[in-house]
Amino acid sequence: MEKIVIIGAGLIGATLALELSQRGRDVTLVDAGLPAGQASGRSFGWINASFSLSEAHFALRVAGMAAHERLARRLPGVHRASGCLWWEEAGAAFDATASRLADAGYPLERLTRAAITAREPALRQPPDEALFFPTEGWVDPAALTRAALAASGARVLSGLGAAIRVRGGRACGVDTPLGPIEADQVVIAAGTGAPALLAPLGLDLPMLHRPGLLLRSAPVGLRLGPILAAPEQELRQEDDGRLLAPAAAFHQSDEGGDLSDPLAQAEAALARIGAMLGLSGLKAERVMQADRPVPGDGLPVVGAVPGVGGLWLSVLHSGVTLAAIVAEGLAAAISGQEMPGVLHPFPPSRLLPPA
Numbered sequence: 016m017e018k019i020v021i022i023g024a025g026l027i028g029a030t031l032a033l034e035l036s037q038r039g040r041d042v043t044l045v046d047a048g049l050p051a052g053q054a055s056g057r058s059f060g061w062i063n064a065s066f067s068l069s070e071a072h073f074a075l076r077v078a079g080m081a082a083h084e085r086l087a088r089r090l091p092g093v094h095r096a097s098g099c100l101w102w103e104e105a106g107a108a109f110d111a112t113a114s115r116l117a118d119a120g121y122p123l124e125r126l127t128r129a130a131i132t133a134r135e136p137a138l139r140q141p142p143d144e145a146l147f148f149p150t151e152g153w154v155d156p157a158a159l160t161r162a163a164l165a166a167s168g169a170r171v172l173s174g175l176g177a178a179i180r181v182r183g184g185r186a187c188g189v190d191t192p193l194g195p196i197e198a199d200q201v202v203i204a205a206g207t208g209a210p211a212l213l214a215p216l217g218l219d220l221p222m223l224h225r226p227g228l229l230l231r232s233a234p235v236g237l238r239l240g241p242i243l244a245a246p247e248q249e250l251r252q253e254d255d256g257r258l259l260a261p262a263a264a265f266h267q268s269d270e271g272g273d274l275s276d277p278l279a280q281a282e283a284a285l286a287r288i289g290a291m292l293g294l295s296g297l298k299a300e301r302v303m304q305a306d307r308p309v310p311g312d313g314l315p316v317v318g319a320v321p322g323v324g325g326l327w328l329s330v331l332h333s334g335v336t337l338a339a340i341v342a343e344g345l346a347a348a349i350s351g352q353e354m355p356g357v358l359h360p361f362p363p364s365r366l367l368p369p370a
Protein backbone atom coordinates (compact mmCIF):
# COMPACT_ATOMS: atom_id res chain seq x y z
CA MET A 16 0.00 0.00 0.00
CA GLU A 17 1.39 3.43 -0.92
CA LYS A 18 2.52 5.39 2.15
CA ILE A 19 1.84 9.10 2.39
CA VAL A 20 2.99 11.47 5.11
CA ILE A 21 1.13 14.74 5.53
CA ILE A 22 2.96 17.45 7.49
CA GLY A 23 0.26 19.41 9.33
CA ALA A 24 -2.99 18.23 10.92
CA GLY A 25 -5.02 21.38 10.36
CA LEU A 26 -8.16 21.37 8.24
CA ILE A 27 -6.23 20.98 4.98
CA GLY A 28 -4.19 18.00 6.21
CA ALA A 29 -7.25 16.37 7.80
CA THR A 30 -9.56 16.63 4.78
CA LEU A 31 -6.74 15.45 2.50
CA ALA A 32 -6.14 12.50 4.82
CA LEU A 33 -9.81 11.56 4.45
CA GLU A 34 -9.64 11.70 0.64
CA LEU A 35 -6.38 9.74 0.46
CA SER A 36 -7.50 7.09 2.94
CA GLN A 37 -10.65 6.54 0.92
CA ARG A 38 -8.41 6.02 -2.12
CA GLY A 39 -6.70 3.22 -0.24
CA ARG A 40 -3.53 5.06 0.79
CA ASP A 41 -1.75 4.49 4.11
CA VAL A 42 -1.75 8.00 5.63
CA THR A 43 0.24 9.40 8.56
CA LEU A 44 -0.10 13.00 9.73
CA VAL A 45 2.70 14.62 11.69
CA ASP A 46 1.98 17.86 13.54
CA ALA A 47 4.29 20.00 15.62
CA GLY A 48 1.36 20.80 17.93
CA LEU A 49 -2.17 19.42 18.18
CA PRO A 50 -4.67 18.92 15.33
CA ALA A 51 -6.33 22.25 14.50
CA GLY A 52 -3.93 23.94 16.92
CA GLN A 53 -3.04 26.79 14.55
CA ALA A 54 -5.14 28.71 11.99
CA SER A 55 -7.82 26.01 11.73
CA GLY A 56 -8.62 26.29 15.42
CA ARG A 57 -8.86 30.09 15.40
CA SER A 58 -10.78 30.75 12.23
CA PHE A 59 -14.13 32.40 11.55
CA GLY A 60 -15.12 29.37 9.45
CA TRP A 61 -17.23 31.20 6.85
CA ILE A 62 -17.69 29.30 3.59
CA ASN A 63 -18.29 31.77 0.81
CA ALA A 64 -17.52 33.03 -2.68
CA SER A 65 -19.00 36.52 -2.33
CA PHE A 66 -15.45 37.61 -1.47
CA SER A 67 -12.86 36.85 -4.16
CA LEU A 68 -9.71 38.36 -5.66
CA SER A 69 -10.08 37.37 -9.32
CA GLU A 70 -12.35 35.44 -11.68
CA ALA A 71 -10.27 32.29 -11.23
CA HIS A 72 -10.39 32.73 -7.46
CA PHE A 73 -14.18 33.17 -7.61
CA ALA A 74 -14.55 29.99 -9.69
CA LEU A 75 -12.37 28.09 -7.22
CA ARG A 76 -14.42 29.32 -4.26
CA VAL A 77 -17.69 28.37 -5.95
CA ALA A 78 -16.25 24.90 -6.56
CA GLY A 79 -15.10 24.89 -2.93
CA MET A 80 -18.66 25.48 -1.75
CA ALA A 81 -19.94 22.60 -3.90
CA ALA A 82 -17.19 20.33 -2.57
CA HIS A 83 -18.22 21.24 0.99
CA GLU A 84 -21.75 20.05 0.21
CA ARG A 85 -20.27 16.69 -0.84
CA LEU A 86 -18.16 16.60 2.32
CA ALA A 87 -21.18 17.48 4.49
CA ARG A 88 -22.98 14.39 3.21
CA ARG A 89 -20.02 12.24 4.31
CA LEU A 90 -19.47 14.04 7.64
CA PRO A 91 -22.97 15.00 8.76
CA GLY A 92 -23.57 17.38 11.64
CA VAL A 93 -20.69 19.81 11.16
CA HIS A 94 -21.82 22.16 8.39
CA ARG A 95 -24.34 24.94 9.06
CA ALA A 96 -26.29 26.24 6.04
CA SER A 97 -27.04 29.59 7.68
CA GLY A 98 -26.77 31.88 4.66
CA CYS A 99 -25.08 35.26 4.99
CA LEU A 100 -26.45 38.78 5.20
CA TRP A 101 -23.92 41.19 3.66
CA TRP A 102 -23.98 44.94 3.29
CA GLU A 103 -21.86 48.01 2.92
CA GLU A 104 -22.62 51.69 2.47
CA ALA A 105 -25.32 52.02 -0.21
CA GLY A 106 -23.90 53.41 -3.41
CA ALA A 107 -21.86 52.54 -6.43
CA ALA A 108 -19.69 49.91 -4.71
CA PHE A 109 -22.71 48.06 -3.33
CA ASP A 110 -24.42 48.08 -6.73
CA ALA A 111 -21.23 46.90 -8.44
CA THR A 112 -20.87 43.94 -6.06
CA ALA A 113 -24.53 42.98 -6.50
CA SER A 114 -24.25 43.16 -10.31
CA ARG A 115 -20.93 41.32 -10.48
CA LEU A 116 -22.20 38.42 -8.38
CA ALA A 117 -25.62 38.27 -10.05
CA ASP A 118 -24.00 38.31 -13.52
CA ALA A 119 -21.76 35.45 -12.44
CA GLY A 120 -24.84 33.43 -11.47
CA TYR A 121 -24.08 33.56 -7.73
CA PRO A 122 -27.27 32.93 -5.74
CA LEU A 123 -28.34 36.13 -3.97
CA GLU A 124 -31.38 38.07 -2.88
CA ARG A 125 -31.38 41.86 -2.78
CA LEU A 126 -33.21 42.89 0.41
CA THR A 127 -34.88 46.12 1.46
CA ARG A 128 -34.74 47.29 5.06
CA ALA A 129 -38.08 45.60 5.87
CA ALA A 130 -36.90 42.33 4.31
CA ILE A 131 -33.61 42.55 6.24
CA THR A 132 -35.53 42.89 9.51
CA ALA A 133 -37.71 39.94 8.58
CA ARG A 134 -34.57 37.89 7.82
CA GLU A 135 -32.72 38.96 11.00
CA PRO A 136 -34.95 40.59 13.61
CA ALA A 137 -32.02 40.96 16.07
CA LEU A 138 -30.45 43.79 14.04
CA ARG A 139 -31.08 47.09 15.86
CA GLN A 140 -30.19 49.44 12.98
CA PRO A 141 -30.60 47.50 9.75
CA PRO A 142 -29.13 49.11 6.64
CA ASP A 143 -31.32 50.37 3.80
CA GLU A 144 -30.20 47.52 1.55
CA ALA A 145 -28.34 44.24 1.91
CA LEU A 146 -27.57 41.11 -0.06
CA PHE A 147 -28.52 37.70 1.28
CA PHE A 148 -26.35 34.82 0.06
CA PRO A 149 -28.46 31.70 0.70
CA THR A 150 -25.80 29.14 -0.21
CA GLU A 151 -23.15 30.45 2.19
CA GLY A 152 -22.68 29.03 5.66
CA TRP A 153 -20.07 28.04 8.20
CA VAL A 154 -18.33 25.21 9.96
CA ASP A 155 -16.42 25.02 13.19
CA PRO A 156 -13.09 24.25 11.48
CA ALA A 157 -11.68 22.49 14.55
CA ALA A 158 -14.74 20.22 14.73
CA LEU A 159 -14.49 19.52 11.00
CA THR A 160 -10.77 18.74 11.37
CA ARG A 161 -11.53 16.24 14.14
CA ALA A 162 -14.40 14.68 12.20
CA ALA A 163 -12.29 14.28 9.04
CA LEU A 164 -9.37 12.78 11.00
CA ALA A 165 -11.65 10.33 12.78
CA ALA A 166 -13.37 9.27 9.55
CA SER A 167 -10.05 8.91 7.73
CA GLY A 168 -8.64 6.31 10.10
CA ALA A 169 -5.22 7.90 9.47
CA ARG A 170 -2.67 7.89 12.28
CA VAL A 171 -1.82 11.27 13.79
CA LEU A 172 1.51 11.98 15.46
CA SER A 173 1.15 15.14 17.54
CA GLY A 174 3.83 17.29 19.12
CA LEU A 175 6.45 16.36 16.55
CA GLY A 176 8.05 18.90 14.28
CA ALA A 177 8.89 17.36 10.91
CA ALA A 178 11.53 18.04 8.27
CA ILE A 179 11.40 16.69 4.72
CA ARG A 180 13.74 13.86 3.68
CA VAL A 181 14.88 13.88 0.06
CA ARG A 182 16.75 11.06 -1.68
CA GLY A 183 17.76 11.15 -5.33
CA GLY A 184 15.64 14.25 -6.03
CA ARG A 185 12.50 12.66 -4.51
CA ALA A 186 10.79 13.19 -1.17
CA CYS A 187 11.07 9.91 0.70
CA GLY A 188 9.58 10.74 4.11
CA VAL A 189 10.16 13.02 7.07
CA ASP A 190 12.59 13.32 9.94
CA THR A 191 11.08 13.82 13.39
CA PRO A 192 12.66 14.11 16.84
CA LEU A 193 11.66 10.45 17.33
CA GLY A 194 13.32 9.33 14.11
CA PRO A 195 12.50 9.11 10.41
CA ILE A 196 9.19 8.09 8.85
CA GLU A 197 9.55 6.65 5.36
CA ALA A 198 6.93 7.51 2.74
CA ASP A 199 6.36 7.25 -1.00
CA GLN A 200 4.96 10.78 -1.15
CA VAL A 201 4.99 13.76 1.22
CA VAL A 202 2.47 16.59 1.49
CA ILE A 203 3.19 19.95 3.10
CA ALA A 204 -0.09 21.13 4.68
CA ALA A 205 1.71 23.15 7.32
CA GLY A 206 0.09 26.57 6.93
CA THR A 207 2.51 29.32 7.91
CA GLY A 208 5.09 26.61 8.65
CA ALA A 209 5.50 25.80 4.93
CA PRO A 210 8.39 28.21 4.15
CA ALA A 211 10.55 26.74 6.93
CA LEU A 212 9.99 23.24 5.51
CA LEU A 213 10.90 24.32 1.97
CA ALA A 214 13.93 26.47 2.85
CA PRO A 215 16.35 23.52 3.44
CA LEU A 216 15.47 22.36 -0.11
CA GLY A 217 16.64 25.71 -1.47
CA LEU A 218 13.07 26.84 -2.13
CA ASP A 219 11.94 30.26 -0.93
CA LEU A 220 8.16 30.49 -0.62
CA PRO A 221 7.16 34.15 -0.20
CA MET A 222 4.36 34.77 2.28
CA LEU A 223 2.36 37.82 3.33
CA HIS A 224 2.18 38.68 7.01
CA ARG A 225 -1.53 38.59 7.80
CA PRO A 226 -2.15 38.32 11.53
CA GLY A 227 -5.75 37.78 12.61
CA LEU A 228 -7.60 38.16 15.88
CA LEU A 229 -10.79 36.31 16.71
CA LEU A 230 -13.02 36.58 19.77
CA ARG A 231 -15.58 34.24 21.23
CA SER A 232 -18.14 35.80 23.58
CA ALA A 233 -19.99 34.32 26.49
CA PRO A 234 -23.38 32.88 25.41
CA VAL A 235 -25.99 35.53 24.62
CA GLY A 236 -29.74 35.33 25.02
CA LEU A 237 -30.74 35.82 21.40
CA ARG A 238 -30.64 33.55 18.39
CA LEU A 239 -28.99 34.81 15.19
CA GLY A 240 -29.86 33.24 11.86
CA PRO A 241 -27.37 34.10 9.12
CA ILE A 242 -23.75 35.16 9.29
CA LEU A 243 -23.71 38.96 9.49
CA ALA A 244 -21.13 40.72 7.32
CA ALA A 245 -21.42 44.45 7.96
CA PRO A 246 -18.74 46.86 6.76
CA GLU A 247 -17.59 47.49 10.32
CA GLN A 248 -17.91 43.97 11.73
CA GLU A 249 -18.46 40.33 10.79
CA LEU A 250 -20.25 38.06 13.20
CA ARG A 251 -21.88 34.67 13.60
CA GLN A 252 -23.29 32.57 16.37
CA GLU A 253 -22.16 29.15 17.49
CA ASP A 254 -24.67 26.43 18.36
CA ASP A 255 -24.14 27.04 22.10
CA GLY A 256 -25.15 30.72 21.86
CA ARG A 257 -21.63 32.16 21.86
CA LEU A 258 -20.82 34.83 19.29
CA LEU A 259 -17.72 34.48 17.14
CA ALA A 260 -16.21 37.52 15.46
CA PRO A 261 -12.97 38.82 13.97
CA ALA A 262 -11.75 41.32 16.54
CA ALA A 263 -9.60 43.38 14.20
CA ALA A 264 -11.51 45.90 12.12
CA PHE A 265 -10.58 45.81 8.42
CA HIS A 266 -9.30 42.26 8.86
CA GLN A 267 -9.88 41.43 5.19
CA SER A 268 -7.65 44.31 4.11
CA ASP A 269 -3.96 44.22 3.36
CA GLU A 270 -3.15 45.66 6.76
CA GLY A 271 -4.82 43.05 8.99
CA GLY A 272 -5.53 45.77 11.55
CA ASP A 273 -3.46 46.94 14.48
CA LEU A 274 -3.02 44.00 16.83
CA SER A 275 -0.65 45.68 19.25
CA ASP A 276 -3.38 45.78 21.94
CA PRO A 277 -5.54 42.67 21.42
CA LEU A 278 -7.75 43.25 24.48
CA ALA A 279 -8.55 46.79 23.36
CA GLN A 280 -9.33 45.44 19.87
CA ALA A 281 -11.64 42.84 21.39
CA GLU A 282 -13.42 45.44 23.54
CA ALA A 283 -13.92 47.65 20.49
CA ALA A 284 -15.34 44.71 18.52
CA LEU A 285 -17.69 43.83 21.40
CA ALA A 286 -18.89 47.45 21.47
CA ARG A 287 -19.61 47.29 17.71
CA ILE A 288 -21.46 43.98 18.13
CA GLY A 289 -23.40 45.32 21.12
CA ALA A 290 -24.55 48.29 19.05
CA MET A 291 -25.54 46.05 16.12
CA LEU A 292 -27.63 43.72 18.29
CA GLY A 293 -28.74 45.99 21.14
CA LEU A 294 -26.77 43.94 23.70
CA SER A 295 -24.99 45.46 26.66
CA GLY A 296 -22.30 43.94 28.88
CA LEU A 297 -20.95 41.56 26.20
CA LYS A 298 -17.87 39.70 27.41
CA ALA A 299 -15.11 37.95 25.50
CA GLU A 300 -14.42 34.48 26.88
CA ARG A 301 -11.51 33.97 24.49
CA VAL A 302 -9.39 36.19 22.30
CA MET A 303 -7.34 34.19 19.79
CA GLN A 304 -4.47 35.36 17.63
CA ALA A 305 -3.39 33.41 14.56
CA ASP A 306 -1.43 34.20 11.44
CA ARG A 307 -3.32 33.53 8.25
CA PRO A 308 -1.36 31.34 5.82
CA VAL A 309 -1.28 33.73 2.85
CA PRO A 310 1.14 33.11 -0.05
CA GLY A 311 3.05 36.09 -1.45
CA ASP A 312 0.55 36.98 -4.19
CA GLY A 313 -2.44 36.52 -1.87
CA LEU A 314 -3.76 33.51 -3.77
CA PRO A 315 -3.80 29.78 -2.94
CA VAL A 316 -0.83 27.55 -3.72
CA VAL A 317 -1.86 23.95 -4.45
CA GLY A 318 0.01 21.25 -6.33
CA ALA A 319 3.38 19.62 -6.97
CA VAL A 320 6.55 21.25 -5.66
CA PRO A 321 8.74 21.90 -8.71
CA GLY A 322 12.04 20.08 -8.86
CA VAL A 323 11.33 17.56 -6.08
CA GLY A 324 9.48 14.36 -7.00
CA GLY A 325 6.70 13.11 -4.73
CA LEU A 326 6.42 16.41 -2.84
CA TRP A 327 3.13 18.31 -2.71
CA LEU A 328 2.13 21.65 -1.25
CA SER A 329 -1.03 23.39 -0.12
CA VAL A 330 -0.81 26.85 1.48
CA LEU A 331 -3.79 29.14 1.40
CA HIS A 332 -6.02 31.61 3.07
CA SER A 333 -9.73 30.98 2.97
CA GLY A 334 -8.62 27.45 3.66
CA VAL A 335 -11.97 26.71 5.28
CA THR A 336 -13.90 27.61 2.13
CA LEU A 337 -11.38 25.76 -0.01
CA ALA A 338 -10.46 22.72 2.12
CA ALA A 339 -12.84 20.26 0.48
CA ILE A 340 -11.97 21.14 -3.13
CA VAL A 341 -8.24 21.27 -2.36
CA ALA A 342 -8.43 17.86 -0.68
CA GLU A 343 -10.29 16.36 -3.64
CA GLY A 344 -7.88 17.93 -6.13
CA LEU A 345 -4.65 17.08 -4.34
CA ALA A 346 -5.80 13.50 -3.68
CA ALA A 347 -6.48 13.13 -7.41
CA ALA A 348 -3.08 14.57 -8.37
CA ILE A 349 -1.21 12.45 -5.80
CA SER A 350 -2.99 9.43 -7.27
CA GLY A 351 -1.75 10.32 -10.74
CA GLN A 352 -4.99 11.86 -12.00
CA GLU A 353 -5.78 15.31 -13.32
CA MET A 354 -6.64 18.01 -10.76
CA PRO A 355 -9.97 19.80 -11.32
CA GLY A 356 -9.50 22.67 -13.78
CA VAL A 357 -10.43 25.28 -11.14
CA LEU A 358 -7.15 24.48 -9.34
CA HIS A 359 -4.94 24.84 -12.43
CA PRO A 360 -4.36 28.61 -12.02
CA PHE A 361 -2.78 28.11 -8.57
CA PRO A 362 0.34 25.93 -9.01
CA PRO A 363 3.29 26.24 -6.59
CA SER A 364 5.59 26.81 -9.60
CA ARG A 365 4.35 30.40 -9.99
CA LEU A 366 5.99 31.33 -6.65
CA LEU A 367 8.65 28.61 -6.42
CA PRO A 368 11.08 28.57 -9.31
CA PRO A 369 13.02 25.26 -9.15
CA ALA A 370 16.23 25.56 -7.08
Ligand SMILES: Cc1cc2nc3c(=O)[nH]c(=O)nc-3n(C[C@H](O)[C@H](O)[C@H](O)COP(=O)(O)OP(=O)(O)OC[C@H]3O[C@@H](n4cnc5c(N)ncnc54)[C@H](O)[C@@H]3O)c2cc1C
Pocket residue numbers: 022023024025026027028045046047048049050051052053054055056057058059060061062156175176177178204205206207208209212227228229261305306307308329330331332333334335336337
Ligand atom coordinates in the same frame (compact mmCIF):
# COMPACT_ATOMS: atom_id res chain seq x y z
C1 LIG B 1 -8.64 34.87 12.32
C2 LIG B 1 -8.84 34.02 11.09
C3 LIG B 1 -10.09 33.99 10.46
C4 LIG B 1 -10.26 33.19 9.33
N1 LIG B 1 -11.50 33.16 8.75
C5 LIG B 1 -11.69 32.36 7.67
C6 LIG B 1 -13.02 32.24 7.11
O1 LIG B 1 -13.99 32.83 7.61
N2 LIG B 1 -13.18 31.45 6.01
C7 LIG B 1 -12.12 30.79 5.43
O2 LIG B 1 -12.32 30.11 4.43
N3 LIG B 1 -10.87 30.86 5.96
C8 LIG B 1 -10.65 31.63 7.06
N4 LIG B 1 -9.42 31.70 7.62
C9 LIG B 1 -8.30 30.96 6.99
C10 LIG B 1 -8.33 29.49 7.35
O3 LIG B 1 -8.61 29.31 8.72
C11 LIG B 1 -6.98 28.88 6.99
O4 LIG B 1 -6.72 29.11 5.61
C12 LIG B 1 -6.97 27.37 7.24
O5 LIG B 1 -7.36 27.08 8.56
C13 LIG B 1 -5.59 26.82 6.93
O6 LIG B 1 -5.57 25.46 7.28
P1 LIG B 1 -4.20 24.66 7.20
O7 LIG B 1 -4.51 23.25 7.58
O8 LIG B 1 -3.54 24.92 5.89
O9 LIG B 1 -3.25 25.38 8.28
P2 LIG B 1 -3.24 25.26 9.89
O10 LIG B 1 -4.59 25.09 10.47
O11 LIG B 1 -2.41 26.39 10.39
O12 LIG B 1 -2.47 23.89 10.14
C14 LIG B 1 -1.10 23.74 9.84
C15 LIG B 1 -0.53 22.75 10.84
O13 LIG B 1 0.81 22.45 10.45
C16 LIG B 1 1.57 22.28 11.61
N5 LIG B 1 2.99 22.47 11.27
C17 LIG B 1 3.60 23.58 10.78
N6 LIG B 1 4.90 23.34 10.57
C18 LIG B 1 5.13 22.05 10.92
C19 LIG B 1 6.28 21.21 10.92
N7 LIG B 1 7.49 21.62 10.50
N8 LIG B 1 6.14 19.93 11.36
C20 LIG B 1 4.93 19.47 11.79
N9 LIG B 1 3.82 20.23 11.80
C21 LIG B 1 3.92 21.49 11.37
C22 LIG B 1 1.03 23.30 12.60
O14 LIG B 1 1.30 22.89 13.94
C23 LIG B 1 -0.47 23.29 12.27
O15 LIG B 1 -1.23 22.46 13.12
C24 LIG B 1 -9.19 32.44 8.79
C25 LIG B 1 -7.96 32.45 9.44
C26 LIG B 1 -7.78 33.23 10.59
C27 LIG B 1 -6.46 33.19 11.29
